Amino acid sequence: MTLTQYPPTSRAGAPPAPGSDGPTLVEAMGRTYFPLAFVARLPFAMMVVGVLTLVVAGRDSLTLGGATSGMVGLGGAAIGPLVGAWADRAGQRRVLLATAAVHSVLLLALTAVVYSSASDALVLAIAFAIGATSPQVPPMSRSRLVGVIRSRLPAGRRPAVLSRTMSYESAVDEIVFVFGPFVVGLLAATLGPTAPMVAAAALTALAVGTFALHPSARTTTARTTPAASDPGVASGGQAPARELFRPRVLVLVAGFVGVGLFFGSVLTAMSAYTGDAGHAEQAGLLYGFMGIGSVVSALAVSAFPARFSLRARWLTFAVVLLVGAVVVAAAPSTGVLIAGLLLAGLGIGPSLVTVYSHGSERSPDGRGTTVMTMLGSAVILGQSIAAAATGALADTVGTSAALAVPVVAAGVVLASAAANWRLTGR
Template structure:
């Protein structure tokens, strides 16, 4: 992935970003930034699937597993934007260090609770707290990068580098969401269902802690201007919070809710498929095929011509995603199912890149981290709702019904893309 960013730059990197050396993105961020930010994303991708895996294995209930995984998402969706707003006001470093420490302890607590004689409600409560304290690495990374691009790079190159950077960030998210479930599947198969949770807790403490302490934590994004201090702009320089609730922003949130619905419905449906075969812990391996298509297409977005507008890209990608979802719903063999997942992924990648690019354009002054966190939380919210709903549907109606849910989610993404067509950005 760093090779993609290296193509945006042509100079050697330094470990500490400085205004003097900030003529290229890798120089400005430091050569350690991108690997570190990538690894720091991994714990959350592991914990969502890990929660589902450990609860299904430990409590023998796909419904409870889906609910618990969903509650993790509800916690993240409910509290995530507040964490983003906190970071906009107090700076990322403190926020990340606090959330990483608390989240690690809660992951250990949930692992113990699943196998203890405690009510399901206690498990659900801990799951909510895990989501609520999940370190918001992806939106904070984007906020840092947007701030650096708009303050340390030549104005003539900013838009090109921003597009490529958003492509990289979306691809990094997708790769992590492929690797996360895959690692969970491998660890659970090799060492038991508790192993992924323990590994996620350790990674949260170490990788997120290192990300918090990186020098780039002093750089945040406001609008296109960015700021460079441990704290973000003062309230006097922030746009009113009402600007985050305008239609041009909410349509982006709706699109990400739809993508989250797709993720949650697909993962839970794959759990039902593999559970029918007696290997529910292998759902992440099957789910990973969707990520393959998404990663490839997300990376390819940077090669698209400028005349292929952002709104047209999103609408086209949403149609491709829906086609893949229909293939998944009607699949009569594992091969066809995998093909449908790959096709759907080819639509998801460009949608993620495009929506984040639109978000960077539409971010109100001083609300960059908040908006990026809202978008990330929208995915989590959709994923949580779909995980719970699809799990219950699989238990009560059957796997065939569960496999139809990704198509419903893809319809939400397409509706949001159509709504975005009327907005100002082209």
């Protein structure tokens, strides 16, 4: 697939002349791009928690609420990669506009159906459709950025800029995934349980629609082949779909399922922990400590020396994640539990950055958005499964059992990192 560049709007946006340092990434993308991409992520982060809040309030059933949020995750995991593949073929603009329109309508439809006499089956079906049509802003943003870095920046600067960019994108995801549930709670507490869904629908239509129309949507990414004479020029054609199922790609997906399992199990376990103390509303605050550690460590990745290889980084920080999870599970007090969450966050951030960097390297020709969407969908799938399973375990066995689930999730991440070590050359 040929890498299409959008027309520059200024001298700074023009392709770099031979021997010049070229534009910065901000100049190449445009100064409005990064704030816009941040806001456009919010509906995705609000979706699962917003659906759970709405259904529990409207149907007075925690079981149905958990099942409904799980269906959202299942829809995103099952259809999200297909949406990414569609974007690789048809372009992001068309796909984002279509999914944003349908997704906004479905969010409003669920809000109406939950408070009607419609069956639970219809609620679950709409929830699946909401997940299936969720606009894949995070992976599409990464795909755009990788494409611009490879096409518009001088070859000598690309590795460092790519590392910093993946660090930034992972940190933004962490901030949004912590801030999104907070926004849902604030809106639900002040305006009612339907407010988060209405707000998410409006944000999807406005912010995601604007993101779709941004000039960078005309840039499609493709992985450069080793035989290419210029590392900034992509090879023609699109790799067959079977290339997406190579072990070097699937091990990344498995690792992100583990990350999603960790996110979902920690949030649910914190709900059980604070609920035992009579302060269930404080679960998000405890969860935020893990987000703090993750954001800080994700931003620090760009300072790592080149000799600290990607495969070594993932293995190292997967161990840090596991140690943090063990501290959380065995914590004798809230202070120690918070320390474990901070430590686990320090392991999560670099793991996210590293896996996304691996994903950008290993994306088959013309399949960059698909791979990034597969990784994002894997997180949502793991999160949904863990939230439902950990909640059931907390209800039937107790909070101590729920606190042990993050250890298992961290073990999945570590096993994937070890497998990646064996699959990756020096």
